[in-house]
Amino acid sequence: MIKRDGESGFAEIFGILPDSLKRAADNLSWKEKKRIEDIRLRSGRCVSFLFPEGEKSIDGAVVGAGDIEHILEQATKHSVYSAMESMKYGFITIEGGHRIGMCGNAVVKNGEVTGLTKISSLSIRIAREFPGFADTVLKQYEKAGGFQSTLIVAPPGCGKTTLLRDIIRQLSDGAGGVRHRVAVADERGEISAMSGGVAQLDVGGHTDVLYGCPKDRAALMLLKTMNPTIIAMDEITSPADTEAARQIANCGVSLLATCHGSGLSELEKRQTNLLKSGVFQYAVMISSDGRREITIERLAQ
């Protein structure tokens, strides 16, 4: 398994860019390439790269509609139809676990989005592995005598999935003395980057991944079929996800999940039940200032 840092992740993304944008990307130094978080492409505008401190546009490298089409064709291995289901939700995940978010004209039928056409913007998020990112959290578990259900809360782009993956890996590989059987509901494929039945990102030796299935259903399937000690899922958003989390917590299985939010007070306004239901014992926050500082808070039961 290849360890994916920013540079190797960028190299993978580089391969799907059209020649004109490859030339623009070549203007960046290798240090900059390592630090890129997102590549932003907006039709008719210059390509820009997102760093922890902000976006940097490359003058003259204008993105054409053909460039966006080229990237989608390359990203889906010449088979855009194979990604239509996730495109309905505005993203595709490509080999290596990199997520391409997209905007365009939504096709709505009977009140439901059935697809996206005339794609005008792409946000290519580079997947990274930071082995050791979760050390602080693991130390807290050691102090508490073992893993306890945890909710990771941070705004988009702060490293929630990266932290989740590292916690999964360490718990699965026996950090703290116990090798947990971790079952991962990886709806978008961003946690494990499954390809050909093999996880391309390190999620540990005792981890089972259910890929591509809606989280709420995946979590309950894993609970019934894989005898896990921990179930992990990314981005609890819908009431169905919250309900699935509650059911898991009442079945003697611990839960590890992420949720969007700048902090607990903000989350409380939106997801009061989730925090007060007793599902999670710990909340882990990641700072959004680029330093990725982790704070852990024990939740009142």
Added chain:
Amino acid sequence: MKGWRNDMVKFIGSIMITAAAAMIGFLKVKSLSEHVKALNAVISALEVMRAEILFRLTPLPEIMSQLSRNSDDPISCFFESCAEKLKTETSKPFTAIWNEALSEHPELPFSQEERTVLADLGTVLGRYDPEQQAKAIGLAESRLDRFLKKAEAVRATQGRMYGALGVIIGICIVIVLL
């Protein structure tokens, strides 16, 4: 003795001329059969492709390698070229790969019109949703099916004629020469 030898040479020459003319006739019959066989093979391959896209959302590189292994000759070599190019020339658009593979196989016994049907299909493969893909492949199948029916009729009517004509022309040449 000399007369006997001359007769033998004439006899062997006659047989060879007749056999050569008959062979030309049979080759023409064979090319008609190969045309039908190739059309049947490509239509079967397109049926598989349509099902793979519609029901399993299988990506094109996988479909191409599957068809290169499982299709009948001579179309399997075309899909093999596509599969190979998809592995090695990853940054090329699929349409270019498909068209290049098509032009790399002039030995495929397709008419210009049949090649145009395949080239047209190459411009839509990989794009749009699975239902649109299935429709486009289905359309190509039905267009090729019409060519197949025509090719089968030609084989039925002209096949026997070419076989007999070869032998007759051979005999005619021999008579004229004698």
